[in-house]
Amino acid sequence: YTWPSPQYDALEALLYEGRRSDGSSLSSLVHPCRKRTGTLASVPAEWLRFAFHDMATHNIDDGTGGLDGSIVYELGRPENFGLGFNQTLGDFEAFPNKVVSRADVIAIGAIMSVATCGGPIIPFRGGRIDTWTGGPNGAPEPQHDLATLTESFRKQGFNQAEMIKLVACGHTMGGVRSADFPDLVPPNPNSVNPVIVDFDTTMAFDNDVVTEYLDGTTQNVLVTTPNRTMASDLRVFEADGNSTMRSLADANAFQSECRDILTRMLDTVPRDVTLTDEITLLPAKVTAAQLTFEKEQLVFKSSFRLIQAINATANTRRTVTMLWCDRYGDSKDCAGETSTALPVSTLADDPNVSPITMKLGYYFLNYHFVVPIDSTASISKFWFRVDENDGSSPTIYNNGETSGSGNGYPVDQDQVLLAPMMSHVDVVSNGSYTKTYTNRNGESFTRLYTLVAAVRDGVNPSRVYVDATDVAIRDFPFAINAQVDLKQNDTAHAPLAGYTFYTGVVEDIGLQLSVDLHAVASEQTYTQSFMQTLLLDNTPYVAPSGVNTTASTGGALSTIAPALGGSWRSLLPLVVGALLGMAL
């Protein structure tokens, strides 16, 4: 892993921090092993079933289908029955973006579901590719006979023993609802909510579903129903004379067999999709690094994230320092001087941030930096020094190397820069803009993103434009891919610090717009890729700290600036709340 890697970075954050870059949390919808408000259904069970039904249309004979997000277009079918599916669709809606596919969100959701209820950690590989249409039928139904079920799983890529394991590992959570299968579970006429009969006596991801089946105490209606036609779990479980079920009677075997078979389930993708390597937890991670303008000032911002063992006390004396090199002038690439920002205080995440990270035994400590940048010197690369202040020598984090003079984290260009805090979004519902984007529920609202980009003097661009993408759209009727030109706008934003400002308006109806920003110059095109627009002028403002410079060749680095304090942590939830409030 070398920073930056937008896809790895975003997938890693969603899996291990459980949230998108503005703090909106996916994991908190499911963790800790939650029941849904209203129906009291198991959210993790709904999410796991959603993933299975998306995968179930895989056809091993021609390599089509699999975990590809097609489920969202297949919810009307008898095989994909039930409110749980629709509610799950709503849960996932806001999380896909240009580098995180809807199918990857479904896979991550399933992994969180299993882990938060006490199941194994299923390794996650990313890179699933979404389809934008429904596929053929394929999910098994309870009235199917054994031959049909066996053939259905064969087509998905699983033999008989694997079918038995997959069903047992799925049917350890959740149950059957009266609303969906009134013949199996009689409704309660006195309740608006469906009656749910769980597959086993616990909500947890454990092998009770197996042991209760084997000892004859099971409450699983797909086994016990007097209507033998609907007893699909009985047919499946006893297909090999119960031998596979007996092998799952050992609790540890159940966990490891389920990890393996669910890994295969989630990694079942169309033949032409290549998944990434496993997305592992980064022990030290740079996030939100950006050279930009805030309040008429060129600033460089970055956050640095370290893991902290839950069962150990965090070192309150630790200091983290950001260091960087100039891009131009006498000290170019730290030839003469290195700049430093003051060590910042520790801002800790809740250990519940993601069930995966919690199960691994960690939570996160974050260090946020904002420093002013003199545009004549600019910045070429940065890195971090972590000092425990306990007599041990500091650790340098230098993009893959922890000592010596590594490559640093690069600031790859300073020619064209998005300025989120100078940009803003208006939500309009007067219909005048909605000709372009009307969602399929007929709701006519549009978000107008007025984006501001700074272009460095000397670039003289023939064109400044964004490629705008949003895939987080209710019910996923289509993706928004728009190209919008930005025009020089000295009236709105006077030139400043060697930069001229360009503005343009992107229309969107989705929940997660990102842009690739380009400035086309005669020699080359400068690009800032995958710039997120989740906060814009709602970004909590933190005044830049002071800067100290030291001779690059040695000496203790003393510092002079005030720390940033806790303002980020206290502001972010408010901003996220405001954003979700306007998410219609």
Ligand code: HEM
């Ligand atoms: C023989 C194949 C299968 C059949 C016929 C089947 C059928 C069913 C039925 C009828 C329900 C009740 C749904 C409702 O009442 O809304 C259900 C629930 C569920 N199924 Fe399956 N299933 C099969 C395989 C699987 C597999 C392989 C998995 C995942 C690995 C899975 C995961 C689930 C989960 C988690 C639930 C509970 C959902 C909830 O409580 O909201 N199923 N299944």
